[in-house]
Amino acid sequence: MYMTTAELREAFLSFFKQQEHQIVASSSLVPHDDPTLLFTNAGMNQFKDCFLGTEKRSYTRAVSSQRCVRAGGKHNDLENVGYTARHHTFFEMLGNFSFGDYFKHDAIRYAWQFLTEVVKLPKERLLVTVYESDDEAFDIWAKEIGVPVDRIIRIGDKSADKPYESDNFWQMGDTGPCGPCTEIFYDHGEHIWGGPPGSPEEDGDRFIEIWNLVFMQFNRQSDGTMEPLPKPSVDTGMGLERIAAILQGVHSNYEIDIFQFLIKATATILKVSDLTDKSLRVIADHIRSCSFLIADGVMPSNEGRGYVLRRIIRRAVRHGNKLGADKPFFHLLAKGLVTEMGAAYPELAQQLPVIEKVLLVEEEQFLRTLDRGLALLDEALRGLDGDTVPGETVFKLYDTYGFPADLTADIARERELNIDQDGFDKAMEQQRQRAKQANQFGVDYNQNIAIDGKSEFKGYDATEYPASVVAVFTK
Ligand code: ATP
Ligand code: MG
Ligand code: MG
Ligand code: MG
DSSP: OOOOHHHHHHHHHHHHHHTTOEEOOOOOSSOTTOTTOSSOOSGGGGGHHHHHTSOOOSOSEEEEEEEEEOBSSSSBOGGGTTTOSSOOSEEEEEEEEESSSOOHHHHHHHHHHIIIIISOOOGGGEEEEEETTOHHHHHIIIIIIOOOGGGEEEEOOSSTTOTTOSTTEEESSSSEEEEEEEEEEEEOOTTSOOOOTTSTTTTSSSEEEEEEEEEEEEEEOTTSOEEEEEEEEEEEEEEHHHHHHHHTTOSSGGGSHHHHHHHHHHHHHHTOOOTTOHHHHHHHHHHHHHHHHHHTTOOOOSSHHHHHHHHHHHHHHHHHHHTTOOSOOGGGHHHHHHHHHTTTOHHHHHTHHHHHHHHHHHHHHHHHHHHHHHHHHHHHHHTOOSSEEOHHHHHHHHHHHOOOHHHHHHHHHHTTOEEOHHHHHHHHHHHHHHHHHHHHTTOOOTTSOOOOSOSOOOOOOGGGSOHHHHHHHHO
8 A cells, every 4th residue: 555654654643543642743853851862762752751650641642753863872873874774864753652551452453453454564574573571462462463473573682691682672771761572574575685583684674673562661770770660651663764665665765755855856966867876875864864953953063962963964975975076965955855844844844044054064164174084095095904994094084184983984884994993082082181281281172072972962063153043043
């Protein structure tokens, strides 16, 4: 059954509304008052306190389509973009939630009903996993739903000394609500490489995970202990783009309507004829995360969230350069994104002028050093002995040409090389020490220090932006 991505989003929300769920708008990508989290990475984030029992709402069932970014922190898919069919830095997570209301039976029943009756997926293409010791979930699938037992796979902990380190035990971060889960996979067919979950080929893209149903039962403490939650609850997450791919009869998320539009727009601007080029996929992915992050108030900077944003922009600009771009192009794509997603996200449309300006400033700034940095890297690679780019080269690219280390690693990976991350970290540390000493004499050399991405959002780095951009945020 063909559905556009927009129709699918609506179908999901309205199905759960019929099951008495409150439709809740997506929250910002910048988590509200939660320093444990870099970016919103799942639909449940905005309901964290409801699961913990410290916040009461007027409803006990909710449904949402949540914008998420996984480009840092516990869930980080930046390095998967361009390499798998199913990962984005920005994606939408469809989810239904129960706060001490229904539990395993209804969660499984609703999911199956939506998939096989509403959007009519063929049952024989679906298989499910459960947490190793969760006999209850196994029995619901086998006896109540009627999934053949050879298509129900138990997944255990990664090793005996790591309880709860399983793909079927979901945790939002190192602390917070968590619990065993059951996941639904779709088999895209034998012609695609990959094996079922739990098999040695599971990282392939033949069997794609579409929906995770988490049975929230614990609150993980910072010392690792698990405290039971006041009431067992349900949190589910389904990747909108992954299910859209199935309904649109394509394998990769990058072939769905939204992505094809963005890829064609990029190809037109850059005059590229091969629409399957990996760099086009990366750019199409990155324009979504960058635009939505800026719309949610993140500004490129040298630390914390802003540095993650800057890194993603620079990666996109570098991929544009690879495709032959000789002037700023990335900012032009924001308009296309608004055409595709502005109706569902009016805040994106509203912020378009800001997004365009911020991206343009960033592009112009990086373009000033990109070519020279690439030339330096090429030269270093020509003389390379072995398959590792030395830490000093990575540091020089960072310090002099504004290449974040992950960007250099991205280029190295294309040539089947690694970077010496330890060497880079050491060079960074030495620079920090030098800066500290210099500071004692009142000189600030400490301008270009990368941060691990964990620091808290401190506001906008206004100095680099035109007054008109800054004004929008300071109103
Ligand atoms: P995977 O194993 O494929 O990386 P995951 O187990 O990390 O996915 P969950 O944390 O269980 O994903 O998130 C719930 C759902 O969100 C997934 O089942 C998937 O449909 C979707 N999803 C997760 N990460 C991404 C991503 N980076 N891009 C697009 N969709 C995603
Ligand atoms: Mg993942
Ligand atoms: Mg998974
Ligand atoms: Mg999962």
